Amino acid sequence: MSDLRELNWYPLVNSSDLPYRHPYRSKLLGHELVIWRADDGFVNVWLDRCLHRGMRLSRGLINGNEIKCQYHGWHYSNRSGGCTYIPAHPIDSPAQTLSCETFKSIEKYGLVWSGISPRGLVPDLSIESGESIVNLRSMFMRAPASDTTSALMEYEFSPKLKFFVQPLDELTSIVHGLVDNSQNSGDVEDILHYHNDQLVKIRTKVEFSALARPVRVNGLANTKTSDPTTKPASPQFSQSSRLKVKVSRKWITATDIVGVELSPIDFESLPTFLPGAHIDLVLPNGLARQYSLTNGPGELGTYRIGIKREPQSSGGSLFIHDVLDEGDVVEISMPRNNFPLRQDSSRTILIAGGIGVTPLLAMSQVLAKQNLHYELHYFAQSHEHLAFGEITATLENNFISHLGLSPMETMQTIRSVLGAHNTSENVYICGPKPMLDGARDIAQSLEWPDNSVHFEYFKNSNVIHSDSSFIVDLARSALSLTVESGQTILQTLRNNGVAVPSSCEQGACGTCLVRVLEGTPDHQDVYLNESERQRGDQILTCVSRALSEKLTLDI
Amino acid sequence: MRKLYDFELSANCYKCRLLMSILGLDFEIVPVDFYPGFEHKTEEFKKINPLNHIPVLDDNGYLIRDAHAILVYLATKYDASHTWYPIMNPELLGETASWLLFAEGTTNTASAARLHINLGYDFNLPVVQAGAHKLFRFLDEHLWFRSRAGIEWVCNAGHPTIADIALFPDVMLAEEGGISLFEYPSLRLWTDRVKRIPNFIVMGGIFPASPARN
Numbered sequence: 170m171s172d173l174r175e176l177n178w179y180p181l182v183n184s185s186d187l188p189y190r191h192p193y194r195s196k197l198l199g200h201e202l203v204i205w206r207a208d209d210g211f212v213n214v215w216l217d218r219c220l221h222r223g224m225r226l227s228r229g230l231i232n233g234n235e236i237k238c239q240y241h242g243w244h245y246s247n248r249s250g251g252c253t254y255i256p257a258h259p260i261d262s263p264a265q266t267l268s269c270e271t272f273k274s275i276e277k278y279g280l281v282w283s284g285i286s287p288r289g290l291v292p293d294l295s296i297e298s299g300e301s302i303v304n305l306r307s308m309f310m311r312a313p314a315s316d317t318t319s320a321l322m323e324y325e326f327s328p329k330l331k332f333f334v335q336p337l338d339e340l341t342s343i344v345h346g347l348v349d350n351s352q353n354s355g356d357v358e359d360i361l362h363y364h365n366d367q368l369v370k371i372r373t374k375v376e377f378s379a380l381a382r383p384v385r386v387n388g389l390a391n392t393k394t395s396d397p398t399t400k401p402a403s404p405q406f407s408q409s410s411r412l413k414v415k416v417s418r419k420w421i422t423a424t425d426i427v428g429v430e431l432s433p434i435d436f437e438s439l440p441t442f443l444p445g446a447h448i449d450l451v452l453p454n455g456l457a458r459q460y461s462l463t464n465g466p467g468e469l470g471t472y473r474i475g476i477k478r479e480p481q482s483s484g485g486s487l488f489i490h491d492v493l494d495e496g497d498v499v500e501i502s503m504p505r506n507n508f509p510l511r512q513d514s515s516r517t518i519l520i521a522g523g524i525g526v527t528p529l530l531a532m533s534q535v536l537a538k539q540n541l542h543y544e545l546h547y548f549a550q551s552h553e554h555l556a557f558g559e560i561t562a563t564l565e566n567n568f569i570s571h572l573g574l575s576p577m578e579t580m581q582t583i584r585s586v587l588g589a590h591n592t593s594e595n596v597y598i599c600g601p602k603p604m605l606d607g608a609r610d611i612a613q614s615l616e617w618p619d620n621s622v623h624f625e626y627f628k629n630s631n632v633i634h635s636d637s638s639f640i641v642d643l644a645r646s647a648l649s650l651t652v653e654s655g656q657t658i659l660q661t662l663r664n665n666g667v668a669v670p671s672s673c674e675q676g677a678c679g680t681c682l683v684r685v686l687e688g689t690p691d692h693q694d695v696y697l698n699e700s701e702r703q704r705g706d707q708i709l710t711c712v713s714r715a716l717s718e719k720l721t722l723d724i
Numbered sequence: 725m726r727k728l729y730d731f732e733l734s735a736n737c738y739k740c741r742l743l744m745s746i747l748g749l750d751f752e753i754v755p756v757d758f759y760p761g762f763e764h765k766t767e768e769f770k771k772i773n774p775l776n777h778i779p780v781l782d783d784n785g786y787l788i789r790d791a792h793a794i795l796v797y798l799a800t801k802y803d804a805s806h807t808w809y810p811i812m813n814p815e816l817l818g819e820t821a822s823w824l825l826f827a828e829g830t831t832n833t834a835s836a837a838r839l840h841i842n843l844g845y846d847f848n849l850p851v852v853q854a855g856a857h858k859l860f861r862f863l864d865e866h867l868w869f870r871s872r873a874g875i876e877w878v879c880n881a882g883h884p885t886i887a888d889i890a891l892f893p894d895v896m897l898a899e900e901g902g903i904s905l906f907e908y909p910s911l912r913l914w915t916d917r918v919k920r921i922p923n924f925i926v927m928g929g930i931f932p933a934s935p936a937r938n
Contacts, residue, residue, distance in 0.1 A: 188913065191934070228931070309906075
């Protein structure tokens with residue numbers, strides 16, 4: 170049943186009564202709400218329910234730009250409401266469809282305004298929104314909004330006094346009020362106390378008559394959203410969406426490295442991302458390049474990436490450095506994460522070489538916000554080569570730079586940084602191939618288990634052999650296809666109408682990973698670690714092939 | 725040695741544990757099977773407290789009963805700064821005392837409702853619930869105007885007092901007594917501030933708050 174009131178904007182709370190990091194419980198037209206102000210100032214208005222077990226998020230904890238359910242610790246991102254971490258599945262990325270139902274919010278006249286599906290603009294009160302507004306103490310009434318509204322009619326109004334009635338449900342309401350004191354006509358304390366006393370009198374009256382009347386609940390249920398079978402709203406973006414974004418800022422962040430800030434055009438906020446995620450940036454020549462997001466948790470106002478000038482590359486970085494300009498519009502993919510961060514380590518070591526710092530910056534900020542134990546070791550040629558100083562400055566003593574070291578010194582430093590492995594320590598490495606290979610060898614020699622060593626290569630510099638020919642059986646699609654020599658599994662699948670997501674298409678990023686049910690893969694990627702390769706139960710379809718005559722894939 | 729005759733789920737015992745933790749005082753817990761054993765009602769326990777209730781503090785042989793009295797004693801004796809029980813400031817001390825009496829009211833209403841629902845104690849539930857709502861309405865309004873004046877605590881001071889400790893568990897656990905805090909946003913905001921006091925400890929039903937923004 171549609172309710173016309175759902176189309177309206179309502180004030181829900183005085184801005185001054187909504188500090189940072191307090192999940193504020195409210196209700197509107199039967200919908201239980203949690204309202205919370207993130208560290209970036211954004212006011213989130215969401216259904217007050219964790220997607221997991223229905224726990225009120227208003228009992229949760231706010232780590233700056235994420236809210237964490239008190240029950241099983243699911244994390245949700247500022248702005249989008251997207252789930253960013255599930256502690257029970259620390260190495261998996263939560264599905265992109267896991268998103269809390271969010272409502273629009275606007276702060277104006279010292280009030281937070283929202284609605285269930287509000288149309289148009291917040292009402293114009295014909296007063297200046299600013300310092301001279303005195304927001305009264307909001308008054309909870311154990312009486313329906315209609316009773317409250319008629320009782321307010323007895324009030325001695327002046328043009329400078331405004332009241333708004335927030336209908337909580339069929340039985341209760343809240344009065345919000347403000348006084349325009351731009352002529353300084355009264356002492357603020359006096360104004361607040363005077364109206365509070367008046368509203369208390371009205372409350373006494375209206376509650377008394379509401380009590381005397383038999384309760385009737387019809388139409389609007391007392392609480393609408395307690396039904397756990399209600400499906401969460403479908404997210405604004407789908408996995409395959411391409412988004413147009415604007416280059417809102419481009420700056421030199423280090424020698425040969427530019428920072429690029431991308432802002433949404435058609436939307437208020439960008440999609441949820443996980444720490445370690447990358448986006449594809451589509452260049453005018455149609456080529457897509459992968460860049461990791463440097464953003465801290467819940468920072469969905471803009472995406473920020475870093476690009477190193479690579480004169481030997483096929484032109485992506487040169488185009489961004491030399492041609493791309495502020496104000497230009499480019500297309501990006503949804504953020505993907507094949508470099509997921511565990512948030513349950515006793516110590517997390519992040520090792521960055523050069524531009525490889527970008528995904529580790531996003532990780533550092535997530536760990537920092539939660540006061541978890543971590544270190545970011547950043548290897549670079551010189552101080553001038555350190556990018557994103559504005560982020561590393563916030564990491565305080567957890568940030569350690571190592572400048573101008575020889576390859577040998579680099580390896581010695583990595584060895585001493587890693588040390589012997591203790592239970593539940595994890596290391597994340599991103600950088601150029603020689604450093605990465607060396608660091609992995611060191612970790613192995615120090616007996617770090619494979620599943621505690623996480624890495625991301627920029628690119629796959631292996632020589633790819635594609636001369637074999639073999640059959641792939643698709644178990645779930647009941648298809649049998651032949652991969653000809655010179656063709657990849659991915660191309661063969663696509664030519665036959667089977668959709669598989671992909672990104673770098675050179676065996677580095679992990680997007681096109683598929684499970685193998687039978688057969689022996691011929692791994693040619695740099696994404697899987699040694700024990701994953703030996704298990705042989707997954708394959709990167711963009712470069713890897715088969716050693717056996719046939720591979721059975723779980724698609 | 726300092727010993728607290730204690731029941732883990734008692735709001736009044738928690739008040740004593742909380743203040744001792746904040747003041748950094750070591751203590752031993754002597755568990756009293758308040759429920760379902762009713763150990764505090766035994767002849768044996770009468771020797772420790774003739775009134776047969778908990779908590780009781782044994783501070784190296786000095787026995788003192790009743791949560792709020794224990795708070796007064798501990799703060800006076802062990803808080804050298806005299807902020808928690810401000811004996812050097814008569815006005816503030818008087819105010820603290822009046823809020824301690826107010827907290828007796830929340831104990832007799834909000835905590836009574838919780839005892840009725842959780843442990844089957846015989847109270848007139850609607851009466852004690854209505855009583856708690858009346859006190860919470862008053863406290864919520866008080867805290868809103870305090871906060872507007874830049875004061876974050878129950879008493880008119882730039883620091884918390886034992887009045888905050890005495891009121892805090894009764895408010896936090898009220899929902900277990902069927903008393904919703906929905907109507908009292910200023911109360912809810914104030915509980916966050918109490919939870920952020922250094923060396924704050926939790927109990928069953930009382931969770932930590934989000935860390936404050938730097």
